[in-house]
Amino acid sequence: MSTPTLQPPTAPTPPRFGAPVLEASGVVMRFGGLTAVNDVNLTVREGEIMGLIGPNGAGKTTFFNCLTGLYKPTEGEVKFQGTVLPPKPRSVVKAGMARTFQNIRLFGNMTALENVMVGRYCRTNALALTSIIRGPKYRREEAESRRIAQELLEFVGLGHTSEHLARNLPYGDQRRLEIARALATDPKLILLDEPTAGMNPKETEQAKDLIFRIRDKGLAVVVIEHDMRFIFSLCDRVHCLVRGETLIEGSPQEVQSDHRVIEAYIGQPDEDEEEMVAEAHAHDEAAPSTPTATDGRMKEDRA
């Protein structure tokens, strides 16, 4: 098992990456006797796209939840722009870290625009009294939220659907709407949990383009994906988790050619791993029955 290093010497960080945005060090997450995430270190820099891969049950989403304050890590700390954030999703969002969910969690009975405007919640501060009185300041803020939300919808390519109910949108659009909603919180780092699950190749291509454009806005991006072609063509660096532990971190070429990664995905599953797979299966309902989840397509029918 390779020692995870913050900056592997074989893959010097290209100069365009700025200061570290997110520094997770020694993160451990235990649920009772089960160690879902074990001593994971991850550094993400400004303008960088980081891929997070690993077989089902490797602890990717759990690690995400540790980063975003949904879980409080049992050990280790997560620093965002140099400060340790309180493990509350709200403070994390306010600090500038936004996320999407593996199984889409939009507000289905709200319109697309309203969904994105909920994302603006933490950047606006109209209180009850101002909402009732509706003075000019309130109107300005509301109009501003509306404008930003509409711009973001256009940014992700959903400008025409702003008044449609989220639940009526096609699956791929829902994924993009979730990204727009996350972007509405003005994040510096965005965590995307399987953004192309259930998408067709064309939509996947669009998603890739969208993530590049998000990066070009100066945001750091962390992506969980099962689609290897997608992840290796998208990311600057890839971090591979297996059974809660870091297997390797490096450039796409390095990770791609590492035999342990290939083994982890398609190699003989030992007893332990089967257990993990079974659990992952129970966890997210429609995971494939074999651990050979080399392609995100297999999750297509889940929704």
Added chain:
Amino acid sequence: MTTSTSPTPHAKTAVGNPRPSPQWWLTLAGAVLLVASAFLSWCYVPALLGDLSIDAYPGGLQLLMVIVGVIAIFFLVLRSGRMPSMDTLLDSARALKALSATAAGFMVLVALVIALQAPGLANANPGLFVGIVGAALMMAGSWQMASDPLVDPITVRLPSWVEILVIVVMMAIVLFGAAYALGQEDGTVFCLFLAFLGGVVAALARGGLFSWISVIAARHRQVLMMGALAVAFLFPFTQNGSDANMSIATQVLIFATTALGLNIVVGLAGLLDLGYIAFLGAGAYVSAMMSHSAFAHIGWKPPFIVVVVIGAIVSSILGLIIGSPTLRVSGDYLAIVTLAFGEIFRLTVNNLDGNNGPRLTNGPNGIPGIPDLEIGSFNFGDTHTVLGIPLGRFANYYFLMLVVAAFIIMVFTRLNNSRIGRGWVAIREDEKAAEAMGVNTFGLKLFAFAGGAFLAGMAGTIKAHQDVSVTPDQYIFLESAFLLAAIVLGGMGSVAGVLVGATVLKLLPEKLRFVADYRLLIFGLLLVVMMRFRPEGLVPSQRRALEFHADDEELADRIEEVHLEIAAEPDSAEAKA
């Protein structure tokens, strides 16, 4: 002037039955007979059902059959293809069927009442049988009528003055209907009126009138609000100084206002509060204690507006105390704690009598003899004459409550349609996701809870003066349950729904003795039936309707269409912003 953009434009003659067909004539004959029968005597006994014994003009309940007949004739005219723009909006065949059934049912009920109370059908006059024959003819004629293809009312745009006129006419009907219904002292007459009302409303609903009106209403929200307010404002002027009905109306309004406050908590924030009446009680007790009643133990009587503020603040502090520990956990705990809080409140005021605690509430005796309100030189106990119409004590309180209700409705709609309202919806839909998007879920829930308590406290301060006395048994759990029932019955998160629900729940026991005797049984059954057939309530908010019908794609598409239509209109979009 119609811009009917139906995707399937159909010729009038394309419908299966050429008209006027024999059926059409049969139904028309029935409707005419029905109207004619109202001008004849139905019964020899003048004391029955508000005098049906008069020839030459419709007396008592006969008027209702004239209305049914006229509506039926209207639909028949529509069916003859004279008003193509309206014809595509309304399904005359279904409406006529329901109207015929209403007429027939009504006539049979009247015949039964005459047979049982007159007593004996021997007392019936030919007019009754003319009416029954008319209703039967209508039934026969409309039985096989084929429905016309309809267009979606959203796609039809009549000139806006027509649409506004429809709203105004509807409001006027509501006003006169309410005045007429309240004017009926006799329980049987009231029951028959309800049967008539139910039948006609069902007929118009089946005819598609209400889906059309709801589209119009969405287009002209402001007009609708103003109209509703005007109707509510004008109501006391129809009562000619009669206190009996105004007392009921005032109680209905207080109940409705409190329910509106609870609707912010339940309908918007999605929190189940089973002790809401305690907040009303807290406001009422504060008001009573500061009223200079002979039995109040606080000698201080500030101006009433100060009392209102103090009452509201005391209530909301109680809300904060209850809410802050419980709102962190999931909903069921809140329900249990609020239930307990209601009991704690009742027991506390029962015991603050000087024996067990400070002498504040006089225990079970409560605080009687609360003087009438006096704001400036305006005494709420006096009768004031406006435009020659005397407005008594209850009318004064009614107007005051109307102001409070309007205030709460404004708070409700503005909050619903704001950053905070969006946060509430997000919490209701998916609390975890809302939290992960930076919504302050705990703060918003606590605010809803305390804000709801604030509004209840406000209403309570007025209720104390209106009721003259405050006792613990006015603020028991059952009252909280009734408030919730009003919301569930009417429609969670909907202003109109709660007003309807509160009116039904408060008015029926007041007017009908047997409902008052068995009200728990009747309301329980009513709620069970509602949950089975219309869980979103009588007049639901669109979003709530969607939440209750998660699988109904058609409904979702339809609501989306309405939404798109309204969003496309520049003026209403502005009003929304």
